[in-house]
Amino acid sequence: MSVNLLDFDAEHMAELMVRYGEKPFRAKQLMKWIHQRGVADFEQMTDIAKNFRTRLAGDAHVKAPDMLAEHVATDGTTKWLLDVGVGNGIETVFIPEDDRGTLCVSSQVGCALECSFCSTARQGFNRNLSVGEIIGQLWWANTRLSAEQARLGTPANEDGRIVSNVVMMGMGEPLANFDNVVAALRLMLDDNAYGLSRRRVTLSTSGLVPAMDRLRDACPVALAVSLHAPNDEIRDHIVPINKKYPLRELLAACNRYLDKAPRDFITFEYVMLEGVNDLPEHARQLAALLREVPCKLNLIPFNPFPNSGYNRSSRDAILAFRDILIESGYIVTVRKTRGDDIDAACGQLAGQVKDRTRRTQRANDAQPITFRS
Numbered sequence: 001m002s003v004n005l006l007d008f009d010a011e012h013m014a015e016l017m018v019r020y021g022e023k024p025f026r027a028k029q030l031m032k033w034i035h036q037r038g039v040a041d042f043e044q045m046t047d048i049a050k051n052f053r054t055r056l057a058g059d060a061h062v063k064a065p066d067m068l069a070e071h072v073a074t075d076g077t078t079k080w081l082l083d084v085g086v087g088n089g090i091e092t093v094f095i096p097e098d099d100r101g102t103l104c105v106s107s108q109v110g111c112a113l114e115c116s117f118c119s120t121a122r123q124g125f126n127r128n129l130s131v132g133e134i135i136g137q138l139w140w141a142n143t144r145l146s147a148e149q150a151r152l153g154t155p156a157n158e159d160g161r162i163v164s165n166v167v168m169m170g171m172g173e174p175l176a177n178f179d180n181v182v183a184a185l186r187l188m189l190d191d192n193a194y195g196l197s198r199r200r201v202t203l204s205t206s207g208l209v210p211a212m213d214r215l216r217d218a219c220p221v222a223l224a225v226s227l228h229a230p231n232d233e234i235r236d237h238i239v240p241i242n243k244k245y246p247l248r249e250l251l252a253a254c255n256r257y258l259d260k261a262p263r264d265f266i267t268f269e270y271v272m273l274e275g276v277n278d279l280p281e282h283a284r285q286l287a288a289l290l291r292e293v294p295c296k297l298n299l300i301p302f303n304p305f306p307n308s309g310y311n312r313s314s315r316d317a318i319l320a321f322r323d324i325l326i327e328s329g330y331i332v333t334v335r336k337t338r339g340d341d342i343d344a345a346c347g348q349l350a351g352q353v354k355d356r357t358r359r360t361q362r363a364n365d366a367q368p369i370t371f372r373s
Contacts, residue, residue: 002058002059002060002061003016003059003060003061004060004061004062004063004130004132005030005034005060005061005062005132006034006062006063006064006131006132006135006136006139007130007131007132008131009131009183009184009186009187009190010027010028010031010186010187010190010192010193012183013027013030013031014027020052020055022052026048026052028192029045029047029048030045030048031187031190031192031193032192032193033045033048034062034139034193035135035139035187035190035192035193035194036192036193036194036195038139038142038143038146039062040061040062040063042054042056042057042060043057063132063136064082064132064136064137064139064140064143065082065083065084065090065133065136065137065140066082066083067080067081067082067083067140067144068081068082068083068089069081076096077093077094077095077096078093078094078096079091079092079093079094080092080093080094080140080141080144082136082137082140084109084129084133088109088126088127090106090109090129090133090137090170090171091106091170091171092104092105092106092137092140092141092170093170094141094145094163100164100165101145101161101162101163101164101165102163102164102165102166102167103137103138103141103163103165103166103167104167104169104170105134105137105138105166105167105168105169105170106129106134106137106170106171106172107128107129107134107168107170107171107172107173107174107176107177107180107181108125108126108127108128108129108171108172108173108176108177109125109126109127109128109129109171109172110123110124110125110126110171110172111123111125111171111172111173112125112173112176113173113176113206113239113240113241114240115206115226115228115238115239115240116237116238116240116309116310117228117238117271117273117302117308117310119305119308120171120172122305122307122308128172128176128177128180129172129177129180130180131180131183131184131187134180134181134184135184135187135188137170138163138166138188138194141162141163142162142163145162145163146162149162163194164196164200165196165200165201165202166188166196166200166201166202167201167202167203167204167224168181168185168201168202168203168204169202169204169224173205173206173208174203174204174205175203175205175208175211175212175215176208176211178211178214178215181203182215182218182219185201185203185219185221186219188201189201189219189221197262198220198221198222198262199222199262199263200222201221201222202221202222202223202224202267203215203221203222203223203224204223204224204225204226204269205223205224205225205226206225206226206239206241207225207226207239207241207242207245207250207253208241208245209245209249209250209253212253212254212256212257213253213256213257215257216256216257216259216260216261217260220257220260220261220262221262222261222262222263222267223254223257223261223263223266223267224266224267224268224269224298225250225254225266225267225268225269226239226269226271227268227269227270228269228270228271228273228277229242229277230277230282230283230285230286230289231247231285231289232246232247234276234277234282235247238273238276238277247289251289251290251292251293254266254293254295255292255293258294264294265294265295265296266293266294266295266296267295267296267297267298268290268295268296268297268298269298269300270286270297270298270299270300271300271301271302272299272300272301272302272312272313272317272318272321273302273310273311273312273313274302274310274311274312274313274314274317275311276310278313278317278318278321279317280320280321280324282321283320283321283324283325284324284328286325287324287325287328287329287330290330295330296330296331296332296333297325297330297331297332297333298332298333298334298335299318299321299322299332299333299334299335300335301313301318301334301335301337303337318334319334322334
């Protein structure tokens with residue numbers, strides 16, 4: 001059976017070379033051809049012996065998910081719907097900026113965590129993505145964008161990269177697909193693959209505490225935590241994993257993670273939901289809650305999707321919330337909405353999910369709870 005070499009990180013590529021009877025340096029050669037040069041045709045890998053190229057062509061392949069659709073927003077954000085088989089599609093988003101190019105990568109087909117304000121959660125859950133399907137999104141983006149750059153004659157970023165930053169903030173909870181996500185992260189960081197620094201790769205989690213501890217020891221990259229509430233009462237309802245790992249446990253895990261993190265702070269993401277978590281008293285509660293965790297806060301205006309049941313907080317409410325946190329000594333940003341005209345903004349990714357659960361129906365039947373003072 002032919003194997004997809006996108007599924008192999010450095011360790012497993014080296015093991016594959018041993019099985020072929022090849023020297024270890026062949027693994028590095030292959031990784032450079034595949035990941036740095038975007039080459040999928042073994043015959044083009046000219047510094048690899050002809051007889052070995054022939055064996056590889058018979059036993060292996062390099063295959064990223066195929067594109068089903070592409071949408072480009074007025075702000076230049078590009079969203080791709082990628083085919084992962086059996087009627088399932090995942091969404092990957094590229095966000096160009098003057099000083100960087102950020103790729104938002106998915107880790108699962110759908111999501112099982114049921115955060116009530118998230119479009120992905122409303123689609124239900126099908127399965128985890130393989131290593132090749134995760135890293136294949138980066139491989140695809142580099143290949144696609146390089147071809148477009150060559151066609152238009154546009155310059156790369158200062159370091160020559162088109163994709164300079166990766167955020168694991170697409171469809172799914174990355175830490176619920178731990179082994180495959182970590183293998184993909186290692187490829188992103190590997191100097192023979194994409195060579196990104198740990199500071200330029202960010203993983204976002206809703207708070208799977210044991211997996212946060214595992215990530216700290218296995219592959220500590222920059223960490224963002226989807227917080228979205230200033231107390232357990234609200235978070236239990238809008239981020240249900242909080243019932244298993246409440247805020248006290250989550251924040252303790254954040255402090256443990258900082259022991260090995262590439263940044264000296266945790267980023268807390270906080271989606272602004274009108275009448276739910278955006279009142280001045282909520283800002284004051286949040287300021288008190290996070291006092292012992294070195295952090296920055298990213299306030300995210302809610303991005304509507306059909307039948308969400310929520311409204312975006314007003315600009316005045318968001319700015320008042322921000323100002324209370326700043327006065328309390330926090331560094332706070334309000335996320336600029338990108339790609340919302342193509343449903344590529346935070347919380348809007350949906351893809352195509354053949355739901356294996358009843359989550360879709362339960363989510364559609366559920367009524368969001370409003371918290372008032």
